[in-house]
Amino acid sequence: MSDVIRLEYRDVTMRFAQGAGHLTAVQGVSIAVRDGDVVSLIGPSGCGKSTLLNIGSGLTAPSEGQAFVDGERVEGPNAHVAFMLQKDLLLPWRTVIENVMFGVEIQGVAPAERRRRAQALLENLKLADFAGHYPHQLSGGMRQRVALARTLAVDPTVLLLDEPFSAVDAQTRMVLQRELAQTLKRAGKTALLITHDLIEAVTLSDRVLVMSRRPGRIIDEIAIDIPDRDDPLKRRTHPRVTEYVNRLMDRLDIGAPEAA
Amino acid sequence: MSDASHASVVWRGTAASVALLVIFLAAWQWGPGLLRIPPFIIPPLSMVAEEAVRMWHVSALATHTGITAAEVLAGFILGSLLGAFIGYLIGMSPTAELALSPYILALQIAPKVAFAPLFILWMGFTVYPKILVAILIVFFPVMVNVLTAIRTVDPDLINLARAFKATRAQIFWKIEFPASLPPLFAGLRIGSTLAVVGVVVGELVGGNMGLGYLLSFGEGQANTAMVFVAILMLTLVGGIAYLLVILIEQRVLHYLPKRAMSGF
Numbered sequence: 001m002s003d004v005i006r007l008e009y010r011d012v013t014m015r016f017a018q019g020a021g022h023l024t025a026v027q028g029v030s031i032a033v034r035d036g037d038v039v040s041l042i043g044p045s046g047c048g049k050s051t052l053l054n055i056g057s058g059l060t061a062p063s064e065g066q067a068f069v070d071g072e073r074v075e076g077p078n079a080h081v082a083f084m085l086q087k088d089l090l091l092p093w094r095t096v097i098e099n100v101m102f103g104v105e106i107q108g109v110a111p112a113e114r115r116r117r118a119q120a121l122l123e124n125l126k127l128a129d130f131a132g133h134y135p136h137q138l139s140g141g142m143r144q145r146v147a148l149a150r151t152l153a154v155d156p157t158v159l160l161l162d163e164p165f166s167a168v169d170a171q172t173r174m175v176l177q178r179e180l181a182q183t184l185k186r187a188g189k190t191a192l193l194i195t196h197d198l199i200e201a202v203t204l205s206d207r208v209l210v211m212s213r214r215p216g217r218i219i220d221e222i223a224i225d226i227p228d229r230d231d232p233l234k235r236r237t238h239p240r241v242t243e244y245v246n247r248l249m250d251r252l253d254i255g256a257p258e259a260a
Numbered sequence: 261m262s263d264a265s266h267a268s269v270v271w272r273g274t275a276a277s278v279a280l281l282v283i284f285l286a287a288w289q290w291g292p293g294l295l296r297i298p299p300f301i302i303p304p305l306s307m308v309a310e311e312a313v314r315m316w317h318v319s320a321l322a323t324h325t326g327i328t329a330a331e332v333l334a335g336f337i338l339g340s341l342l343g344a345f346i347g348y349l350i351g352m353s354p355t356a357e358l359a360l361s362p363y364i365l366a367l368q369i370a371p372k373v374a375f376a377p378l379f380i381l382w383m384g385f386t387v388y389p390k391i392l393v394a395i396l397i398v399f400f401p402v403m404v405n406v407l408t409a410i411r412t413v414d415p416d417l418i419n420l421a422r423a424f425k426a427t428r429a430q431i432f433w434k435i436e437f438p439a440s441l442p443p444l445f446a447g448l449r450i451g452s453t454l455a456v457v458g459v460v461v462g463e464l465v466g467g468n469m470g471l472g473y474l475l476s477f478g479e480g481q482a483n484t485a486m487v488f489v490a491i492l493m494l495t496l497v498g499g500i501a502y503l504l505v506i507l508i509e510q511r512v513l514h515y516l517p518k519r520a521m522s523g524f
Contacts, residue, residue: 083423091435092515093438094515106424107424
């Protein structure tokens with residue numbers, strides 16, 4: 001792990017036109033994620049977490065401030081970043097392996113190389129036997145693994161993950177979390193993870209950033225000082241998890257009367 | 261649903277369908293006699309069958325059917341291509357949609373079959389006015405389905421492609437076009453049956469060819485059995501057109517779960 005900053009938001013503000021005036025979704029947010037780090041972003045609904053993801057992936061330009069990936073200013077979609085959403089966004093007319101190759105195909109990687117990469121990822125994610133299946137033949141958890149493989153296939157330095165496991169059941173989620181953690185560690189990827197799941201944030205990350213209600217600002221940053229970042233199942237049992245979760249609940253005003 | 265229980269549903273459904281057909285044919289054969297309905301109102305099945313054989317030998321039934329089928333095919337293919345093309349074009353350009361939508365709506369409201377006499381005035385007693393009516397009538401369901409499909413593609417899918425730096429053409433060919441195929445085929449199914457309507461109206465209005473002509477000829481002769489034969493043959497032509505669309509659909513949309521594409 002080096003000190004190189006892979007993903008950076010510098011004083012980013014995002015406003016959307018609404019009626020006659022405008023609505024400030026994100027206000028003066030600065031985030032820096034070092035190489036190989038996994039940082040989680042938590043906050044109440046509508047605090048602009050997903051807006052930050054869109055800015056990072058170059059799909060939306062911020063109203064003020066800048067985003068940088070690998071030291072380059074983000075001015076549009078670029079090959080250094082890939083994102084994964086709660087929806088798997090698999091194309092129903094493509095087989096599993098063809099879905100995994102979708103990104104590299106668009107980027108013009110040679111067919112043999114595409115297939116080699118996709119095959120390797122499917123093996124890593126225990127999907128090799130399903131390469132020729134269509135998405136509707138898979139379970140929700142498997143579909144999300146295919147989406148992860150598609151995201152990794154373009155070999156991005158930074159992964160932006162927007163509640164990637166919130167649509168799968170609790171047990172599958174734990175398995176997927178471990179696979180994600182191991183994959184990120186093995187490949188040395190940098191990731192920004194948006195989640196509502198406090199335990200997920202604590203067990204998967206090196207740091208957790210807490211955002212306020214709209215307009216979203218960073219109101220706290222917690223370094224997670226628990227070993228085994230590549231094994232969230234083991235981390236879960238660590239006594240400090242409760243301590244971190246309590247602090248996050250406190251910062252998010254969970255339990256306070258007006259939060260209901 | 262398990263395979264076994266699905267198979268038993270299929271078997272029972274088919275058996276009931278065949279039973280209904282037998283009951284219907286029997287009622288057709290013996291019902292009119294029992295209810296004292298004269299043959300010039302409802303000719304019994306056997307009389308219609310005899311008439312069909314007579315028409316085959318005397319009235320060139322096969323030729324007329326062939327002409328109608330060819331017109332249906334030509335009108336359907338051209339109307340579908342045009343409808344799909346315009347649908348994609350408008351679907352990708354909000355400006356074009358805004359500019360063209362009032363005219364398209366007006367043309368959609370106008371009863372297309374009413375254009376048949378006009379087309380015959382323009383093109384005479386040829387096959388072309390019939391094909392043109394079919395094109396016009398097939399055009400709309402195909403165009404509207406394609407347009408709606410392009411409009412309703414999940415924006416996150418488009419963003420996914422954009423995040424991989426897809427060009428406009430790649431977004432169309434890799435996302436929008438394949439995503440539009442199921443609704444396109446739904447439009448083609450409707451279009452295949454409407455093509456028959458367009459052609460037969462054209463033939464009824466003018467000319468001496470096709471099943472529509474036999475239909476009005478039979479009417480003029482007060483030959484009810486002949487009218488029945490023409491109707492049956494038209495249904496056959498439409499049915500085959502529909503079946504062809506389904507066969508192509510099943511090949512193209514093979515990736516869809518079986519039950520989402522149950523045929524009829």
